[in-house]
Amino acid sequence: MKTLRPSSLNRRQWLQATGAAVAGLTLAPRLRSAPTAAPVEYLPVTPEGLVQLSLNENTLGASPQAIAAMRAHLEQTCRYPYGLTPSLVKAIAAKEGVTPEHIVMGVGSGELLEGCGALFSREPGDVIAAVPGYLQMVAAMERRGCRVVGVPLNDRLEHDLDAMAAKVGPATRCVYICNPNNPTGTLVAADRLRAFAIAAARQAPVFIDEAYLECADDFAGNTMVGLVREGHNVVVARTFSKIYGLAGQRVGYAVMAPETARAVRAHLSGSMNLLGIVAAQASLADTGFVPAARARIKAGRDALLAVLRAKGRRYAEPQGSFVFFQTGQPIADFQARMRAEGVIVARAFPPLLDWCRISIGNPAEMAVAHAALQKVL
Ligand SMILES: Cc1ncc(COP(=O)(O)O)c(C=O)c1O
Incomplete structure (x- = not known):
């Protein structure tokens, strides 16, 4: 499936495009229909139609052999x-x-x-x-x-x-x-x-x-x-x-x-x-799975860091499946503004109350996140 370009879609269009209109059944049917090794590029959303980047899940998908x-x-x-x-x-x-x-x-x-x-x-x-x-x-x-x-x-x-x-x-x-x-x-x-x-x-x-x-x-x-x-x-x-x-x-x-x-x-x-x-x-x-997933997570991290650098934001040197960066605004405000752009980011991590953790999702999710960050930062 091709990467959706969420910036050109309104909420209702996303829901239709992703099948998310069937509340509560947003993620599972898509996962079940993706048994190949091809990168997962559909846009999973929560029942409210939001992109979930707060829990450090790997929405690039499991090994096809596991599925x-x-x-x-x-x-x-x-x-x-x-x-x-x-x-x-x-x-x-x-x-x-x-x-x-x-x-x-x-x-x-x-x-x-x-x-x-x-x-x-x-x-x-x-x-x-x-x-x-x-x-x-x-x-x-x-x-x-x-x-x-x-x-x-x-x-x-x-x-x-x-x-x-x-x-x-x-x-x-x-x-x-x-x-x-x-x-x-x-x-x-x-x-x-x-x-x-x-x-x-x-x-x-x-x-x-x-x-x-x-x-x-x-x-x-x-x-x-x-x-x-x-x-x-x-x-x-x-x-x-x-x-x-x-x-x-x-x-x-x-x-x-x-x-x-x-x-x-x-x-x-x-x-x-x-x-x-x-x-x-x-x-x-599936011995090839972890190296391939690692490379794709790193590519997602690097692309996100490029956005943050262009915005002049500080970030911690990331080696996991997420990035932690300074937003320059109280985290509660930042969370609310990202949510308004369709993205859920992680909770506050005291005492760093203007920093945010965001997970690396699949390319469709990251396209939404990048567009949101361009606006909110
Ligand atoms: C550092 C760390 N350890 C452990 C866990 C627990 O994960 P799980 O119970 O899914 O293995 C998490 C979950 O986010 C985590 O971030």
Whole structure:
């Protein structure tokens, strides 16, 4: 399907052009009809007809092999999926260079953030995390009585590892690092993160959330799974929701020492869905998918950065599937003005209240976003 040119369409025309007039059925029929490797260029919109660029989904689409696997299993959904999980775990363990006992599956990696958060806050103490950062694990620990020790990012909006190291002590129950960081998209230098994590892990578990790392230019040089293999008290989380384009299927996993894995499982439902399992397994088998998706996300990032540079806007150096930039106006005003142009951007990230995070969508979505930014910035 050709890229729509939203600037030439009014809201009603979009709705008709995208089939979005059937409220609530906007995205699914289009996804189901896109089983080829061709770039997905249709314009998915929310039931209100808006372009959703606030949740860091990959609307460039899942692997065609994953979509085919889900189709092939539609009639198996009367079955429980338990028999399918071991082979997915085996494939993940092989990819990560660990044993299946090192892998804990979750209903999205969010479940692992919650489960590890529950485990690590069995005793009251501190969770150390960057500000602004992704809050799910920090919030899970705070709910259970832990104190959040927030450490501001440095002036490049990267983790300030020296400042974080200075906070680690006997009261530390967990150090949470999101790399690339959400919402800023910045990556910390691998050698520095490695040294930091090894030292911090002597005192408390270090949880490294690599939800977006496969979008980065150098995945292999930056993943910290090697620290788990070497026996450090480190947990690395990954998800099929981001680069794999399977957010709706809720599959994530974490790599950790087998004894930690056994303890974490006690805090999880462990109950993924059948289509998610087969989609994840097929995605891993499609070895060309991640490099191709990474290149397309990077092209989307670069095109967006060109708009921001032309507008003279500051931005954090992005290595994820989103860009964080300074809007020059209060974020609530900016959100409202983008919404009026048909685009939903992410929430406010205190204390950076005139900065905005916007996801990289497919070309049709980005055309709408670029047109909106031209007007609003
Ligand atoms: C940094 C980070 N970690 C984890 C998650 C949880 O994602 P999921 O539960 O879909 O794997 C998200 C979702 O946006 C995220 O941004």
